[in-house]
Amino acid sequence: MKLFKDAGHLFRLAGVFLLGTLSFLAIRAFVVPHSFGQYGHYRGAAIAEIAAHPVHFAGHQTCETCHSDIAQTKSAGKHAQVNCEACHGPLAKHADDPSIDPGKPDVAVLCVRCHSASAARPKDFPQVDADQHSGGIPCTTCHQPHNPVIAAGGAK
Amino acid sequence: MPGVEGFMYPNEISLYWSVLIVLYPFITGLVAGAFILASLERVFRVEAVRPTYRLALLTALAFLLVAPLPLQLHLGHPERSLEMYMTPHRTSAMAMFGFVYLWYLMAVLTVEIWLDYRADIVALSNSTTGWRRWLYRILTLGSQNVSERALHIDERVGWLITLIGIPSAFLLHGYVGFIFGSIKANPWWSSPLMPVVFIFSAMVSGIAAVMLLYMVLMRLRRQPIDMSCVDTIAQYLLYIFIIDFSLEMLDLIHRIYEADESFRSLDFMVHTRLWLSQVVLQICIGTLTPILLLFLVQVTKLSVPVRKRIYVVSGSLALIGIFAMRWNVVIGGQLFSKSFLGYTTYKMALATREGLLVSIALTILPLVILWVLVKLLPPWPEKRHAPLPAALAAD
Amino acid sequence: MNITRRHLLILLPAAAVAWESVLAGTPESSPNYTMTEHWWGMLIDIPKCIGCGNCVRACQAENDVPDGFFRTWVERYHVNDWQLANPQVISPDGGKEGFPSVAEDPEGKYFFVPKLCNHCADSPCTQVCPVGATFISPDGVVLVDQKYCLGCAYCVQACPYGCRYIHPTKKVADKCTLCYHRITKGLTTACCEACPTGARQLADLKNPADPIHAFLKTHSVQVLKPQMATGAKVFYNGLDGSVR
Structure with a gap:
């Protein structure tokens, strides 16, 4: 018993540690988010939060439900695989409320982004030196963007 | 792009770990090193270093208290840092470090200091007045038992804790090394030698720091420096320095000889952006010079004043060298692109949260804490109370 | 006539139903x-x-x-025939505004490499997160819980591909979500939607009808830095050995 008496301060110290550990566990139970560990070592609710971010690109399926005529034109030509918003930009707001004017893309910038000649582009991809090719005349003078082949009746 | 040479992945241009993350392994290293010096006396019975035993423990505590601060300040959301304890991710070295830190602070260092100082604390709780009396009273945990047997138990338990403390100190700093060494994406860091190099460099810095602090404090107190103590410390410093340097050279030679896909890129970096901090500062000034100086003391008979000067110079150079080593690991590891095609530049800010002024403040802060600790718990032998040496003698 | 959303609902019920499901928030409610x-x-x-x-x-x-x-960016490689291990790479502003035109190089080749998070199955970034703020979702997307992230940047250091960054104002880790808010609603990612040549295609490896399976069977595909063993799920067709 003498040992216990002389080691009393050590038991007090152990008590302090026990108290610390218990309060840590109590705080932990209170603070950790409820959905933590739902699917793995993370907050399960985060998945739904990320999935709820707003959409800006409506997707060509949505465009085509209204603009079926243009989808038709496009499907016959070389731009068949180019989605609407690749050129027109993100238009979810317009899909949500058609009264919002989507604006017209700037042809001077748009066409050359893909079609200006560069040895870095794939060889089979149609590309031109814009100045030589048209001498500054807008591309849409001859090409209809939704079906750019001139023989297909694109020239205005 | 200013400061960029060659090609960096676009997200790599700015550095994500700043000078604060350089400071963090530096400070943690001082803790581990100081503790290992203290354990020399306690476990390995190197009686010559007795005068620095308590000082080394207090130094370790002062730096350990500051160690998490640079981490906190660099976090984007410091207010969320407790998540590391609430939902620690088992596969993350950083999360586990949190627990190693807590274990070391709470279970090892604080308890060892408390046990060692208990007799003094009890005496002080009776001899002081005012708020200090209350502070010491709380520190006694309400037990005034300083009987010979109680102190004998303290001595045995303290010895046991130091024994646990040595691997804990290794673990503490080895883990810091592992945080870097386990990143396979970064060839400058990824190395199983990293934790070992970190431990030995930590011992170098910690021992050098305690040696310097002891000499400075003795000077301030106008007390004679115990030369046999400082000579012994310098001897250990030399041995560990040689091991540390050998390990670092092993790592370097291994890299040069293997010359894997990252080698050309890293080699270029060492010869350009890291030349000053790595080759000049870390290796030549911070490692080879102090090793030569300390070696000189071993092989020649030098007078006491010369030895003192050599110790001060080589201790300071060692600290500079180890700081440069941390810098080269942390900053160097972010200067090259993981594409191995380019390099970026680190520009240290001045007055921002991660800037120069904050890092200077964080370097000074542990010294302030140490000053407070020394005032509260004087580590000097003449203020020790009678029962303790008696208990030691009885052991 | 001023067409409003209400009119659209009456005029085109099918479109409306499709769009409503797009706008519906959580994956559970999709x-x-x-x-x-x-x-x-x-x-x-x-x-x-x-x-x-x-x-x-x-x-x-x-x-x-x-x-x-950048959550995604494009690099242009220029590889000299004699310098396969030492390519010249540029990515001005992540390739956002395209690349300057170049003339044919008789001694080398040019090509583009789009990069994004590889949504690794054994991702080194989620491994090192100290708190579980970044994770692989049950459908295989590497995500960041920005309400939980400390901003310690350990994951940024651990990514071999440079796909992560610390958001300059939110001060948390940020990265490609594979447009998780879109793919859970049946849409493709924004980058795939906007790609004019079909160079990028979202792939659902668990869907047996996904064209990815036919493609993988008939082509030599590679992932970036396979030596990192990250289980990367962004597959590259025609990847040159000089790409890193």
């Missing part, structure tokens, strides 16, 4: 989405990439990516 039925990745067909930068711009518009940081 009636046809079950996380365990999907395992997402992407196919990148390098010979098809023309370096227009559409994907980079689309990503920034869709995900509000801060200036100077």
